[in-house]
Amino acid sequence: MRLDAIFGFLREGPNVDGAQSERLTAWRKLPSANLATPHLRARYIVVDTETTGLDMRRDRVIAIGAAGVSACRLPLSDCFATVLRQDEASANANILIHGIGGQMQLSGVEPKTGMLDFLDYVGNAPLVAFRAEFDRTMLTRALKSTLGVPFNQPWIDLAFLLPALFRGTECNTLEEWLSHFEIAPAARHQALADAFATAQLLQIVLHAADRQGMGTAERLIAMQKAQHWLGKRH
Secondary structure (H helix, E strand, O other), X not given: OOHHHHXXXXXXXXXXXXXXXXXXXXXXXXXXXXXXXXXXXXXXXXXXXXXXOOXXXXXXXXXXXXXXEEOOEOOXXXXXXXXXXXXXXXXXXXXXXXXXXXXXXXXXXXXXXXXXXXXXXXXXXXXXXXXHHHHHHHHHHHHHHHHOOOOOOOEEEHHHHHHHHOOOOOOOOHHHHHHHOOOOOOOOOOHHHHXXXXXXXXXXXXXXXXXXXXXXXXXXXXXXXXXXXXXXXX
């Protein structure tokens, strides 16, 4: 881990000043998400990250892609993508996975600016991912190391909810669930494309949850916790 990242974890309070500090303060003043808002009035943000590897303790976020689902709709205008500038490019084997070349990594957005852009986009909306632990951990670390702030946004994990809502469906991976519902992603292992495809799964989950009387994020998170306790996830 780089020295600036280490100091970011150790220091107290925000790691920004000037205009960036004002942006961060505005985000931190937002009220917590109202998890009792019905899906038809709520906004969810589906997020996906591309990283230098799979080690949640040491690897870094390279790119973030996100897609908003508002009132159960997926508007093309409500999307976000950024590549964060790296001090050094990741290994060639890693580049072959996500396709973000060395030059693109070295010339990406300054990390503090990129993470502030992400927070501005997210606002106070609940976040959604498939197998959310990885994205949640990587984003939490990135925000702590770059901006010096905690990230306590509520998360919804479709890997727990899909098998609970569609019992008997023998799907395990994201690819299998996308294929089951005949969703064709524009590309795999590209943050925005993966987020947009997963957002289509979220739309299916929201409609199914409504039919079963689970019409709020609060109810979905309760179901998610129950599935976690039972050890049921695909």
